[in-house]
Amino acid sequence: MKWRYRFIFFVFIFFFFLILSRLFYWQVVRAEDLSTLGKSQYGKYIKLMPKRGEIKTSDDFSIAANKLTYLVYVNPKEVKDKQKTIDILSSVLGVDVASASASLSLDRFWVSIKSKVDDDTINKLEKIALPGVGFEQEYSRFYPEASMAANLLGIVGKNELGDDKGYSGLEGYYDRQLGGKPGISSEVYDAFGKPVLSRLNENSKPIDGRNLVSSIDRAIQFIVENKLKKAVEKYGAEGGMVGIMDPKTGNIISMATWPSFDPSSYQKYSDDLYKNQFISNIYEPGSTFKPLIMASALDSKVVKPDTKCPICGGPVTIYDYKVKTWNDQYYKDTTMIDVIKHSDNTGMVFAVQSLGLDRLLDYLKKFGIGELTSIDLQGEVAPSVKNKKDWYPIDLATAGFGQGISITPIELLVGFSAIANKGIKMEPHVVSRIETSSGEIIDVNPKKSGRVISEETAKVMTEILTYAVDNGEAKWAKPKGYRIAGKTGTAQIPIAGHYDPDKTIASFIGFAPADDPKFSMLVILDRPKTSIYGSETAAPLFFDIAKDILTYYNIPPSE
Amino acid sequence: MKKTFYFIGFIVFTIIILSILQIAISNSLSTKGIVLEKINREIDGYKKENFFLREKLLLATSYTVIASEASIAGFTKEKSQVVLTSPLPLAIRQ
Structure with a gap:
């Protein structure tokens, strides 16, 4: 008899553990799934999107603002006359009939029909008063200055969740600051699945995005973009770019590229145009690189301004290569001052060979060549400088005149601006102030990257560059009465292991006024056709813009 | 005894007055929601108008x-800078 009791006992124990394990499965293993299922039956959470922060120029004008638009939605269960609703929606909103029909056939309480609808269209719809059709307020990006600074601003697209997200430029770099924080609203359903009430907790209100105030001068940006566009057309170039910086603070005053695009309808343009070429285009700088090399040579005292070049009487031979000047003119015993004035490649070979590879690499690093400038724009690239062991004598020689070395325009502008700022390199930045939604102001202070050359070397280099502008190939274009320091550049374009004989990147880099620089500027024209030389294309554009900036800043002539 | 009686009476009286006051205020506030809603709608309207005006x-x-x-x-004339570096004659005799 005893075994019967034991048997029953173990049967009970067995079923007990069976139930226990099943409970464990549902309450522990599947707990989250059941909780989510329960919540979805009970109600749902709706994300309340905040207003995106605006981007302003230095005069507090919003060049990327928000405008009030509407999202039109439909509750298919409340639509009385489906065909009539489809016809009206497609005629008023311009949506596809098939798409509207498909939306109205869905078994849902809320279906989006069209977003970014303007107020006039909504007023028309309101008058018609279609049952089941409603609209929600939303914000869309609006550009009062049209395509001004489009590459600098970037674009606002959507992420995988369908929320606004910034890509490239300022919109991309500061996306989290601009995007704000969404709020949460809970919606409760009744037993039939219909929403019964909506409540908003104080803690879940959306927090609007922060506004960015940039250092971009709207007037200068407008002038630069107009003149750049005209110059590209005048010189038959493929494109062009201009960057202007305050060398003392690193503030970016203007940055323009052409061709550009309209950020409010960016989908119509090729992806290539979204890129800000000034921070992402890699090119060989040519003669505009010479001031950095000469400054390095002067700073390390391997040459002086009046040092005579012993190898400049003719082309310089380095193994199988011959280095010539751009115009095949040679100046025996030329000084370093005249090397820059004549843009003499042989003189630069002498200077860079005197400097040596170790010191060259050291100075390139100090000038920021081969490294990101840390500018606050998304999309910056920085091609690295070759390892020391990969350098050949010809590489050292060509680096002296800016060929065989690849950089971005922003790297060159920032490095060159150190000469204008008494030898101190500043970190470039576009945003100078951030405004929070609660009214707090966060200043972005100038940041020193470090001393590159001594103040004395910077002064000497400034005089050499001023002399070059006054007496060099581009002197005819220079505005009278002003001391401007600068250098022309006519760089060959590498194609499949050799250089294109007919096409060049024409450029000019400089700063003004030379004695107390208010701005430094780099102008680049890509493959101009009327002339391949920087002195005849980029230099006139530089001086044309510089003249207007000097007038705008009320800087009187000093000569 | 009398003091206790007056004290209790005072408390009861206060309670009755406060209750009547509460009813009166609640009654008055109950219709304020409509006014509040109207004001909120006006504010929203002004906010919307501000947006469009901006x-x-x-x-x-x-x-x-x-x-x-x-x-x-017709404002298309370009200005050019002229720098005077020496005195210029007013007129030249032909």
Whole structure:
């Protein structure tokens, strides 16, 4: 008899553990799934999107603002006359009939029909008063200055969740600051699945995005973009770019590229145009690189301004290569001052060979060549400088005149601006102030990257560059009465292991006024056709813009 | 005994008055929701109008629009700088 009791006992124990394990499965293993299922039956959470922060120029004008638009939605269960609703929606909103029909056939309480609808269209719809059709307020990006600074601003697209997200430029770099924080609203359903009430907790209100105030001068940006566009057309170039910086603070005053695009309808343009070429285009700088090399040579005292070049009487031979000047003119015993004035490649070979590879690499690093400038724009690239062991004598020689070395325009502008700022390199930045939604102001202070050359070397280099502008190939274009320091550049374009004989990147880099620089500027024209030389294309554009900036800043002539 | 009686009476009286006051205030507030809703709607209307006016203002003060309208109006002359480095004659006898 005893075994019967034991048997029953173990049967009970067995079923007990069976139930226990099943409970464990549902309450522990599947707990989250059941909780989510329960919540979805009970109600749902709706994300309340905040207003995106605006981007302003230095005069507090919003060049990327928000405008009030509407999202039109439909509750298919409340639509009385489906065909009539489809016809009206497609005629008023311009949506596809098939798409509207498909939306109205869905078994849902809320279906989006069209977003970014303007107020006039909504007023028309309101008058018609279609049952089941409603609209929600939303914000869309609006550009009062049209395509001004489009590459600098970037674009606002959507992420995988369908929320606004910034890509490239300022919109991309500061996306989290601009995007704000969404709020949460809970919606409760009744037993039939219909929403019964909506409540908003104080803690879940959306927090609007922060506004960015940039250092971009709207007037200068407008002038630069107009003149750049005209110059590209005048010189038959493929494109062009201009960057202007305050060398003392690193503030970016203007940055323009052409061709550009309209950020409010960016989908119509090729992806290539979204890129800000000034921070992402890699090119060989040519003669505009010479001031950095000469400054390095002067700073390390391997040459002086009046040092005579012993190898400049003719082309310089380095193994199988011959280095010539751009115009095949040679100046025996030329000084370093005249090397820059004549843009003499042989003189630069002498200077860079005197400097040596170790010191060259050291100075390139100090000038920021081969490294990101840390500018606050998304999309910056920085091609690295070759390892020391990969350098050949010809590489050292060509680096002296800016060929065989690849950089971005922003790297060159920032490095060159150190000469204008008494030898101190500043970190470039576009945003100078951030405004929070609660009214707090966060200043972005100038940041020193470090001393590159001594103040004395910077002064000497400034005089050499001023002399070059006054007496060099581009002197005819220079505005009278002003001391401007600068250098022309006519760089060959590498194609499949050799250089294109007919096409060049024409450029000019400089700063003004030379004695107390208010701005430094780099102008680049890509493959101009009327002339391949920087002195005849980029230099006139530089001086044309510089003249207007000097007038705008009320800087009187000093000569 | 009398003091206790007056004290209790005072408390009861206060309670009755406060209750009547509460009923009166609640009654008065109960219809304020409609007024509040009307004011909120007006505020929303003004906010919306502000938005649209701001949009117009930004467009009206945009350099792109001003330059375009100036060009239509005939303001196209380019200025050039002239730097006087020496005295110039007023007239030259032919």
